[in-house]
Amino acid sequence: VRLVESGGGSVQAGESLKLSCTDSIATLADGYNIAWFRQAPGKEREGVACMATNLGSTSYADSVKGRFTISTNGAKDVVYLEISNLKPEDTAVYYCSFSDCSDYLRRGVTPLYFGWGQGTQVTVSS
Numbered sequence: 001v002r003l004v005e006s007g008g009g010s011v012q013a014g015e016s017l018k019l020s021c022t023d024s025i026a027t028l029a030d031g032y033n034i035a036w037f038r039q040a041p042g043k044e045r046e047g048v049a050c051m052a053t054n055l056g057s058t059s060y061a062d063s064v065k066g067r068f069t070i071s072t073n074g075a076k077d078v079v080y081l082e083i084s085n086l087k088p089e090d091t092a093v094y095y096c097s098f099s100d101c102s103d104y105l106r107r108g109v110t111p112l113y114f115g116w117g118q119g120t121q122v123t124v125s126s
Helices: none
Strands: 003-006 009-012 017-022 031-040 046-052 057-060 067-073 078-083 092-098 121-123
Touching: 003 031, 003 092, 017 031, 017 092, 017 121, 031 067, 031 078, 046 067, 046 078, 078 092
Parallel strands: 009 121
Antiparallel strands: 003 017, 017 078, 031 046, 031 092, 046 057, 067 078, 092 121
């Protein structure tokens, strides 16, 4: 495990959360693509957003466009996933990983390096 997710919590529908993804060993190196995934209870893990940190380009799953924003800070050592207008169906464990932004939406995709971390739980109540 290398990437560490944080920032989850229990919120009401309509609220927002900002999740963080950091490297537990070193500063996230420029040039890596980082994707966020989520796994809801009883469902497969799915990709939701990806960012090429060197280019600043982003990609989103159609199901989350308009509510999810992936970004990084100026130092590019944290990758965020901001979720606005949270819905109960957003309840899931959220993970980040080194990924290929052209492939992260593929069913069953696995991280390019280091495997899955423990994720951060997001629970949305109506």
